[in-house]
Amino acid sequence: MIEVQNLRKEYGGFVAVEGSSFSVDRGEVFGVIGPNGAGKTTTLKTLAGLIEPTAGTAVVADRPAGHPEMQRTLGFLPEESPLYEEMTAHSYLEFFADLYDVPGDVASERIAEALDRLDLEHRDRRIGNMSKGMKRKVAIARALVNDPEVLIFDEPASGLDPLTTNYIIDFTRELSDEGKTIIFSAHNLFHVESICDRVVIMNEGEIVARGTLEEIRDAHGGTEYHVYATVDVGGAVQENGHFRHVVDDMDAVDRIRATVEDDGGRVTDIQTHTPSLEDIFLDVAGEARA
Numbered sequence: 001m002i003e004v005q006n007l008r009k010e011y012g013g014f015v016a017v018e019g020s021s022f023s024v025d026r027g028e029v030f031g032v033i034g035p036n037g038a039g040k041t042t043t044l045k046t047l048a049g050l051i052e053p054t055a056g057t058a059v060v061a062d063r064p065a066g067h068p069e070m071q072r073t074l075g076f077l078p079e080e081s082p083l084y085e086e087m088t089a090h091s092y093l094e095f096f097a098d099l100y101d102v103p104g105d106v107a108s109e110r111i112a113e114a115l116d117r118l119d120l121e122h123r124d125r126r127i128g129n130m131s132k133g134m135k136r137k138v139a140i141a142r143a144l145v146n147d148p149e150v151l152i153f154d155e156p157a158s159g160l161d162p163l164t165t166n167y168i169i170d171f172t173r174e175l176s177d178e179g180k181t182i183i184f185s186a187h188n189l190f191h192v193e194s195i196c197d198r199v200v201i202m203n204e205g206e207i208v209a210r211g212t213l214e215e216i217r218d219a220h221g222g223t224e225y226h227v228y229a230t231v232d233v234g235g236a237v238q239e240n241g242h243f244r245h246v247v248d249d250m251d252a253v254d255r256i257r258a259t260v261e262d263d264g265g266r267v268t269d270i271q272t273h274t275p276s277l278e279d280i281f282l283d284v285a286g287e288a289r290a
């Protein structure tokens with residue numbers, strides 16, 4: 001559904017995105033993560049057709065980014081979404097539905113459904129008087145008025161309280177279950193980890209890691225097993241009166257167990273350590289900086 005090849009974006013002489021290539025399959029939830037200034041928003045805005053790339057191509061639903069037909073199949077949630085403060089959520093969303101030529105009765109039904117599912121309270125309040133979380137929900141509903149196939153969400157839950165954040169993440173997961181293709185950027189890696197099929201990690205304009213979370217984990221050390229024993233059978237570190245042996249597969253765990261017993265010792269604990277996306281992210285971004 002999304003194909004990006006050798007994307008490059010310069011602002012003046014400054015290179016914000018350099019040689020970025022990736023693709024997103026139909027129905028996939030794809031995460032773009034990276035520190036501030038990594039080039040995430042630039043990438044997403046290019047996909048949404050709001051920024052012209054300096055070089056390279058971005059294709060969404062078989063059309064070049066920015067093509068009017070492609071815009072119809074797209075829902076874009078910008079990082080900061082300007083809303084018309086004087087309008088109510090309903091009139092605002094009807095206005096956008098009209099821009100997409102959605103017939104009035106379909107629009108009313110779709111808007112009511114989106115606002116119900118997003119659990120938007122006080123929907124008759126003028127937008128200017130809504131809380132930050134309520135405004136974000138209105139912006140998300142706006143991205144859905146044309147019933148798009150592809151959703152581009154830039155930091156959908158940034159700066160929101162944990163409850164609203166969870167609500168939005170769960171809703172994003174539901175949209176994916178319904179077959180929507182979703183690409184989104186986020187700072188909260190826990191949420192990326194909980195809903196993304198694949199991710200790219202960007203740093204200073206370049207993709208520095210990519211793949212499923214499992215692939216990225218494997219490429220960055222993968223799962224480790226810590227075998228604690230009363231004796232050192234080689235390479236152990238002493239910790240709280242026990243010897244900690246670190247290995248990366250279950251066969252090695254079994255070998256250590258057998259050797260410990262042969263040496264007259266005893267295994268006291270075995271722990272599994274799986275690096276979180278946050279651990280990997282700090283590692284990868286740190287390496288790239290270095």
Ligand SMILES: Nc1ncnc2c1ncn2[C@@H]1O[C@H](COP(=O)(O)OP(=O)(O)OP(=O)(O)O)[C@@H](O)[C@H]1O
Pocket residue numbers: 011012014015016034035036037038039040041042043079
């Ligand atoms: N219109 C612009 N003119 C000049 N530089 C820009 C412009 N837009 C973005 N940049 C720069 O390009 C780089 C990438 O910005 P971008 O907003 O894509 O990063 P980001 O990963 O989304 O960051 P954040 O997580 O802080 O939102 C930054 O150094 C930014 O200052």
